[in-house]
Amino acid sequence: MIPAGFEYHRPADVASALAILTTHGDEARVIAGGHSLIPMMKLRMAEMGHLVDLQDITELKGISVDGDTITIGAMTTQHELITSDALAEAAPIIREAALVIADPQVRYMGTIGGNVANGDPGNDMPGLMQCLDATYILVGPDGMRPVAAREFYEAAYFTAREDEEILTQISIPRPAPGTGYAYEKQKRKIGDYATAASGVMLTVAGGTCTSASIAMTNLADTPIWAEAAGAALVGSDLGEDAITAAIAAAKDAIDPVADNRGPVEFKMHVAGVILRRAIDRAIARAG
């Protein structure tokens, strides 16, 4: 039982959902899979007069791969990301990351839209979306606006999304054929958030790295796209010197805090180990 009362709405389209948000302002919140918000409501850490359930809005569901663009509806579940053959072919790193999120029960309900919009620094998809240079589509009373994942996160649970906006869709540029990829995550047990996690995408031509993108998860109060770390690989032969430089650059960009996953020194160390593994695996997969 959730202690505080609220009114439950289940609109059938985005326009109706926006109308409820506009009427009730910050008294209303949308709910996607509910696996972050419902526990928060039970613990009285989140309270709202109106809960707007998005599950009946079919326009928010589905995965499409169209030429150079992958489009994922916000209400697509982690399970659907894992089982989509089209997505596995176009961007297999998404399946790799979704498989290390939580457990089957959570993955059947948890959505990519909720995962990226919540602003929880422990979530895996925000860093991955920064690695992939995804764009989030926000729809509000004044229409639609795109925001780059790399620009979206301001602090823990604070994002560029306004209260009256809904994140409806994620647009991802399809990685070039032969792009090496890896999402590597260290966690205390299955279901846990990362002690450190890293997403790496890179391309290699004639033994030289031609592009690289590196993002780090749960190592600051936002996901970190480590631009300088990627830049340290580009133009190199991906040898030890370049990898060491990339790890040093990534460590400069993160700012972990001590918690029950360990002290800062441990997290910095694990971040380096995880990034090295991710880079190694991405290199092995690049073709």
Next chain:
Amino acid sequence: MSKKFHVSTTVNGDPVEFLCDSRETVLDVLRDRLSLTGAKEGCGTGDCGACSITVDDRLVCACLMLGAEAEGKSIETVEGIAAGEDLHPLQKRFIEYAALQCGICTPGILVAAKNLLEKHPDPTEEQVRYWLAGNLCRCTGYDKIIRAVMDTAAEMREAS
């Protein structure tokens, strides 16, 4: 706030209607309104899996789904696993192998394991362990549970 939702659903194959408050979860409804107390509240936050049920064949935590969300859906709980007096092969193996001690996690694990075997009749041990990762047992150490599921899978493959 006092508005009640009239929800029509299917529970273990039977049509069921209930009234619930927006604050009630499916677990609250099952236990307090429908007297189906097999699904347990362990953590209430989706970590332990003791409340595992299936909703439209998806394995979910009943504690994190609102009762109002169940409208039009098909729910299966541990009470629907046995055919009358005849226990499901999983239930027989769990007894035979003593794959439980205190029993709180057992209904959720049985629901999760049955759902796995319906999707993957020939799972590897690794698949079983990863599938049951969302179901915590603090007594058994999991080994007997995993063996019970693996051997039930083999038995059901032979029988089919």
